[in-house]
């Protein structure tokens with residue numbers, strides 16, 4: 001499928017996300033993607049001092065850690081009720097292969 | 098399953114290729130080992146990691162990936178990873194972070210696995226191994242990295258091929274795994290097995306994991322290909338990753354099989370590493386063959402990115418020092434100690450160490466107590482290990498304390514008990530959980546005095562003149578017959594003492 005680089009990316013991501021997009025959706029998503037990339041791309045123009053360390057999250061703190069201790073799990077019925085299908089013991093899903 | 102994807106673009110067989118022998122090829126192997134860390138709760142939530150509980154009884158909003166739930170890292174999982182890193186001579190990261198590895202599979206409820214991409218907790222290290230075939234020769238296998246990640250759940254697929262639903266159990270989801278990745282330094286299937294055995298032993302010694310392979314607590318993927326000399330250059334065959342090996346035997350056999358398969362495939366179509374992408378295969382224990390695994394296109398595109406729900410962990414030098422200080426002696430050091438201090442031969446030392454720290458401690462205490470490490474090794478290496486195996490017990494469950502065992506060995510060493518009676522006493526001690534003295538009383542073992550022994554020998558010589566003649570004629574072995582008869586008359590008679598006395602009396 002020919003198209004802009006953004007359209008190729010949209011196709012690829014849609015495939016990985018297991019979602020189907022029609023022609024029109026691909027086109028509009030590619031436009032939005034191009035806008036987002038352009039916006040984020042402004043960061044490339046910032047000149048950084050050499051000694052800046054990379055930063056991976058929106059929070060600057062580190063070390064939120066818990067002790068190895070048990071906490072009550074959610075009762076099975078309650079958690080299985082969130083699933084589209086179960087047999088009361090297991091989640092049921094369509095066969096993978 | 099056929100390798101149709103590989104044969105479709107095949108080159109015609111060439112005589113150059115057919116002239117190469119399998120033995121000329123070098124097997125290149127790298128391992129990825131997944132170890133379940135011994136924590137009571139999961140990596141990012143407080144659900145239990147207990148194996149074998151009712152399906153889906155150990156999950157919560159965090160490990161089932163409900164919107165808005167926030168993961169928090171388990172302190173002990175970090176500590177066990179650092180401990181493993183130190184034991185494997187790895188550099189330990191001062192700052193480590195978490196990334197999402199994105200893929201779809203029903204037993205992965207979040208649609209991503211929390212893993213570590215570019216800042217693993219443990220960096221490069223190495224493990225030295227000895228292959229049984231070449232004793233005394235150490236091979237260094239470099240460790241590339243070790244990173245923490247969460248396990249996925251368990252899928253139970255319908256085997257009837259009627260297209261029934263798959264069942265999913267998420268109890269295992271979020272269990273802490275340490276993935277240890279080696280450099281492709283391993284060269285034979287036996288080396289791969291030796292690496293895994295040594296790794297498993299170390300992880301046992303440092304209490305990082307029970308490595309129960311039946312429960313999947315130690316699993317391994319093997320990356321295998323061949324380097325084949327061809328004329329004045331060398332070619333490499335396409336890399337195959339053999340997935341989910343869960344026994345030492347399957348590791349050894351699958352690599353052996355895969356090397357041969359790759360060689361034959363290459364002879365047939367000549368495809369090299371540049372012609373074909375990495376392929377994933379599974380080990381079919383039934384067929385004793387690797388088979389091509391179906392994989393979805395693009396499945397290798399995991400789109401890693403930093404997990405916004407988790408913040409980085411910094412590790413202080415002082416923490417690493419602290420863990421280092423608490424580290425127990427590793428198998429390599431213990432083997433050395435047993436050889437140098439206790440004067441065992443390397444094979445015996447390795448056999449004791451391979452039984453785990455409990456047996457090593459037991460041995461050292463007994464050897465120190467009786468001041469004879471050779472006898473301690475003989476009795477523990479043979480009798481105790483056999484008894485443990487027969488009763489399916491660990492050394493911790495063994496009914497005799499090292500002290501009680503020492504008491505018995507001291508009686509063997511000072512000649513009160515000969516080997517045979519000693520073993521009878523040992524069995525009695527184990528059976529009734531009693532001391533050596535009590536067992537001796539119960540068996541009615543009494544010391545035989547010198548006069549009694551002399552009259553016993555005189556009687557034997559009188560009654561067995563033919564045998565005596567044979568001994569005089571130089572048949573040394575015949576004396577065994579007399580010793581046997583003596584033991585029948587008086588089981589307490591020490592065979593060594595009888596032999597000495599008989600020889601003396603006969604030669605006079």
Ligand SMILES: [Zn+2]
Nearest residue numbers: 142144157160
């Ligand atoms: Zn949970």
